[in-house]
Amino acid sequence: MRQRRGKRRGEGQGPRERRAGGLRRRLGLRDLLAAIGIEEDQELVAAKGAAEAKPKVSRGDRFAQGLAALAQFVGRERRSRVTRPHKEPVEAVEAGPGGEEQVVVSQFALGTWLNNQKARRAKLAAGQLAQLAEHGVEWV
Structure with a gap:
């Protein structure tokens, strides 16, 4: 049986590198959508940010x-x-x-x-x- 040479995707990477790879893929998709004329709805982005923001409690x-x-x-x-x-x-x-x-x-x-x-x-x-x-x- 032949051994595989090289790494599989995600193998030998820490979580930080894997997250960065996912971020690069998402940014690539965002650029692709912008290139074909589909823009993000700014109201939806603002609403999502407001929903995710938690008030600080001392x-x-x-x-x-x-x-x-x-x-x-x-x-x-x-x-x-x-x-x-x-x-x-x-x-x-x-x-x-x-x-x-x-x-x-x-x-x-x-x-x-x-x-x-x-x-x-x-x-x-x-x-x-x-x-x-x-x-x-x-x-x-």
Whole structure:
């Protein structure tokens, strides 16, 4: 049986080189479409960029969101032990299309958040630990 010489496509390349190759192919397709008169819809490109952009949330705000979700959970369940996969439904008021306010229900990964707080409890401020203790969360 003859051995193959040379590399197969993608073999011997790291992920960075493979991604760059895919980007070059996409750019080539974009140039080809432009050459035959098909242009990108700028409104669609802007809408896609806006949909992909996530608002930055500070650590303090994220902690406050987690604390609010924990308070809601403890108020309903009367316990502070949360399983890791638990997601707590949280309501938020956001500005909708046309400027009117609308209530949006999102799922807050409370179990994951609480597990992360436990993992980084040495880095939490004393006030944050006290707030968690108010809701019955204490780690030994």
